[in-house]
Amino acid sequence: MIQQTLVLIKPDGVQRGLIGEIIKRLEQRGLKIVGMKMVHVDKSFAEKHYTEDIEKRHGKKVRDYLIDYVSHDPIIAMVIQGSSAIEVVRKIVGTTYPGESPIGTIRGDFAHVSKARAKEKNQGRNLVHASANEEDAKKELALWFSVDEIHDYKLSAEEHLI
Numbered sequence: 144m145i146q147q148t149l150v151l152i153k154p155d156g157v158q159r160g161l162i163g164e165i166i167k168r169l170e171q172r173g174l175k176i177v178g179m180k181m182v183h184v185d186k187s188f189a190e191k192h193y194t195e196d197i198e199k200r201h202g203k204k205v206r207d208y209l210i211d212y213v214s215h216d217p218i219i220a221m222v223i224q225g226s227s228a229i230e231v232v233r234k235i236v237g238t239t240y241p242g243e244s245p246i247g248t249i250r251g252d253f254a255h256v257s258k259a260r261a262k263e264k265n266q267g268r269n270l271v272h273a274s275a276n277e278e279d280a281k282k283e284l285a286l287w288f289s290v291d292e293i294h295d296y297k298l299s300a301e302e303h304l305i
């Protein structure tokens with residue numbers, strides 16, 4: 144099934160000069176970028192992305208940290224399209240805590256902070272956000288992108304990729 148998913152390069156990814164590296168990893172897998180922009184969101188927008196669900200799962204401190212952090216500096220937002228793109232992109236990104244994330248994933252190759260350290264500092268810097276499932280992807284894409292910011296086009300290499 145062809146899916147679209149939201150990828151954000153969070154402030155640590157932008158600040159560390161990893162925009163190109165992260166985009167490269169999505170492109171080299173044959174995924175298609177159908178929307179992309181640099182945005183500096185405010186806190187009220189960030190609250191809509193990091194909803195109360197985060198508070199239920201990780202607590203208020205973590206949600207407050209995420210809202211502050213993601214609205215502190217510009218980030219890159221992308222719509223990525225491909226076959227089972229939601230799952231494939233999550234594999235490329237890796238698992239939540241970089242110290243546990245496999246080598247070969249973005250989080251496993253460019254960060255190393257453990258779950259224990261993230262909890263100790265209430266600070267989960269892991270470079271990228273990627274929608275977790277179909278329901279989240281639908282909500283997040285509608286929040287971050289208008290219909291006219293998502294482009295329907297064909298890659299010249301598409302017949303070899305999909």
Ligand code: ADP
Nearest residue numbers: 201205238239261262265266267268269272275
């Ligand atoms: P993922 O981004 O891997 O889907 P979650 O949705 O569970 O993970 O969490 C959202 C974000 O919250 C994570 O990407 C990470 O930046 C941050 N986070 C998770 N746990 C903690 C923690 N204990 N302390 C600080 N930040 C955390």
